[in-house]
Amino acid sequence: MSADTKIAELLTELHQLIKQTQEERSRSEHNLLNIQKTHERMQTENKTSPYYRTKLRGLYTTAKADAEAECSILRHDLDKIAEIKSLLEERRIAAKMAGVYSDSDPPRKTMRRGVLMTLLQQSAMTLPLWIGKPGERYEVDDIDEEGKERHTLSRRRIIPLPQWKANPETDPEALFSKDQLVLALYPQTTCFYRALIHTPPHRPQDDYSVLFEDTSYADGYSPPLNVAQRYVVACKENKKK
CATH class of the missing domain: 1.10.287 (Helix Hairpins)
Incomplete structure (x- = not known):
């Protein structure tokens, strides 16, 4: 078929x-x-x-x-x-x-940067809202990175993006908490950087407010910036030998 x-x-x-x-x-x-x-x-x-x-x-x-x-x-x-x-x-x-x-659907290499940023925001806005039973958690899938050739990678080298958007009113435990270390998509870029959660979403349509690590500021962090739920993932600390 x-x-x-x-x-x-x-x-x-x-x-x-x-x-x-x-x-x-x-x-x-x-x-x-x-x-x-x-x-x-x-x-x-x-x-x-x-x-x-x-x-x-x-x-x-x-x-x-x-x-x-x-x-x-x-x-x-x-x-x-x-x-x-x-x-x-x-x-x-x-x-x-x-x-x-x-x-x-033109080739990625011909897309203007502004168009790509708009597509990223649209993808975040259309992320389905997870409606679970009490105590039930969401599942995630690996998503191919756009604009590059396909590669074969081990599971430990992949950080999956969320498949569902969490509702803070019914599943607050599914969200990152304040001061938690994460990787977040820096606004107007396609790169993920280390950041601290400044304020979690209060409603399903809200974004995270995060503080990106930035040595150009006295305290080592940028001012609060908004990042959609879809583009905030767990940050795995490197194990010290």
């Missing part, structure tokens, strides 16, 4: 999943409205009867099931999107290796 055919099938499946997501959302909204109306009646009557307790218990049970069903479909949506993006990247790499470029 060709990549184009597979992508077309996945897009069709994604379309159906999105329709199911909307149906689940409409169902849950109807039930949430019933919960709200029941609470309003209780406040009007100023009493909590066994009838209302039983009714609310059933409504909340249904609301929980609706939320779990919607969450399950959303996970399938994210899986389909990730699979489509992976196939598109494989097709782009295959075309690059074959020397075939489209107008919308």
